[in-house]
Amino acid sequence: MRSLVAAPVLFGAYGVARVLDGLDGSRGPGLAWAVGHLCFLAGLALFVPIFGRLRSVAGGGATATAGYVIGLVGALALTAQFTIDVVVGFLSADHDAMSPRFDAVKAIPGVEPVVYGVVPLLFYVGLLMLVAQLALQRRVPWWSPVLVLVQAVVPLATKDLIPVGAVLLLVAFAPLMRARPVRPGALAQGAL
Template sequence: MNKSVAFTTAPVLVTAYAGLRALDGMDGERGPGPAWTAGHLAFLAALILFVPVFLELRRLAGRGPFATATAAIGLVGAVCTMAQISVDLVVGALAADHAAMRGMFADVQSVPGVSLVVYAVGPVLLFVGLLVMFCRLAVVRAVPVWRTVAVVLAVLVSLLGLDALPAVGLLLCAGLAPFPGRGTPPATAHS
């Protein structure tokens, strides 16, 4: 896959998920239904595309231990979020209505560790990985500072919750797409 496709498409799909999520909530409830399913499929595709994004960011950051650890943290976050989105898709497909969804989510989240890993801490690691990686890339001048500012703002806005996802998606579009990358930073800047 062309790396620039992943850098462009991942944030566009995050933005699409945000739009479909807003559309789904217009009746006061989210899911089940076509908007729920389409939105979650878009977000799942975005998360899959973050795999080559993190691998390329690691390359640009010099492939050293720091870059590798940061990429690993981001990828763990992506995998945890993929698990969450997969649960959402299955629950949305199986539930007859929103009340049934609530019961199914309660059952899933009652499994020891699931709430912490899949819903609370795990997904945050995706944003931590992006934040740290872009700050590192700005320091070694592998990306323009404005890209880092856009990604940092996306991470900060994400703290406002899921209703802020349209802004997060657009800020990620600004920071990631199209992503030119300048190659590997000088050897003295590696860590």
């Protein structure tokens, strides 16, 4: 499945663009800001089929469906966040002009927790749930969910490590390239 490769590559491209954007001492607006954010948005869009595939490979069921839904909710929140970033970047003449626009958006009730706070983290929670379930089913190696977790945590040290996280995600997804979906209930019956 090409999206298993393309999504991490696009996330990595965002990370590289972010690093390049910060070389002048500030981030956004400009070409690197716009291209980076658009790459991340394209990568997020690819997670719709990725989450669906992970759910299918896990055999469906309540846990896989919960991971699928949680991941998609987080992806929607991240999509809103990055769309706001792109729009603010396009509307702003320079970096200083961006702050009041972001402040105005964040002042809208509910936007802070839903778009910038807890809800975007659900993307990573859902992804980890699905890949961990596949590891428990021995459909992927034990290290796949470990790499998914590490790639989610590494940027917390510094967002300049986003490209490293993208490489880790690509490696974590490698075993999924050959994993095949199973019909719901087949895993419970022991048939693969």
